[in-house]
Amino acid sequence: MHEMEQYFYNGQVHLSLQVAKQVKEDAPEAQTAKQLIALYERYGVATIPCYSEKGQQSVERADETYVEMDEVAEIRAIQDEEAFGKRIKQLEQVAKEGTSAEKAQSLFTQGQLFLYAHHYDESVHCFMQAVKHHPNKAVYYGIAAQTMNRFSYPPFEVLGYLERAIDLDPxxxxxxxxxxxxxxxxxxxxxxxxxxxxxxxxxxxxxxxxxxxxxxxxxxxxxxxxxxxxxxxx
Known part of the structure; x- marks a missing residue:
């Protein structure tokens, strides 16, 4: 079995795509390579952001949370409606005007809030945007993928995010x-x-x-x- 197919069955879609693009047109595997490339193009695998460095990653805690989730817990604990609305506006403002890292964290928090509110497409959209603004955090890729899979997004797209998460946090x-x-x-x-x-x-x-x-x-x-x-x- 060719290397690109091994990656394919192992869910390593980025590596599979990379190898498929290197297959020569007259090679025995050329047709398979073309089929895989077409498949990955259909699901936008190449558009999934790639990390630029592998830094230290946050560790999942015993209660299945990460430090990046503390902000949403703090917001959901707000009882006063006016204070809650003000906090949400601040969150949205950061997503527009903050640094790349601040935008990513704001969007990640918004994604969780949408998830709690059962607005699933909006939740996935926010998680994807968080990845775009800060593509070096495994938790952003991983939670995006977990949420996408939960709501039946295309498996090859989900695997593209999981592959990045595993690369960053093996x-x-x-x-x-x-x-x-x-x-x-x-x-x-x-x-x-x-x-x-x-x-x-x-x-x-x-x-x-x-x-x-x-x-x-x-x-x-x-x-x-x-x-x-x-x-x-x-």
């Missing part, structure tokens, strides 16, 4: 778990065993990286393993 169990969910869905939709094989490997990586105090995530990973049994022993 010890984060959550991103591997989400990747396993997407690959499992692709297996169910496309009936390709290699998707399931890579989903299982990704789930094993999630289990290996899940810390003892991450009890909720650990349970979710174990449940996913259990659900996979129906596919593994068919």
């Amino acid at each position: 010890q984060n169990a959550r991103w591997y778990w989400n990747k396993a969910l997407v690959l499992t869905q692709l297996y169910k939709d496309l009936k390709k065993d290699l998707f399931l094989e890579h989903a299982l490997m990704s789930l094993e990586q999630a289990q290996e990286n899940c810390r003892e105090e991450q009890k909720s995530l650990k349970t979710a990973i174990e449940n996913t393993f259990e659900n996979m049994r129906e596919y593994l022993f068919q």
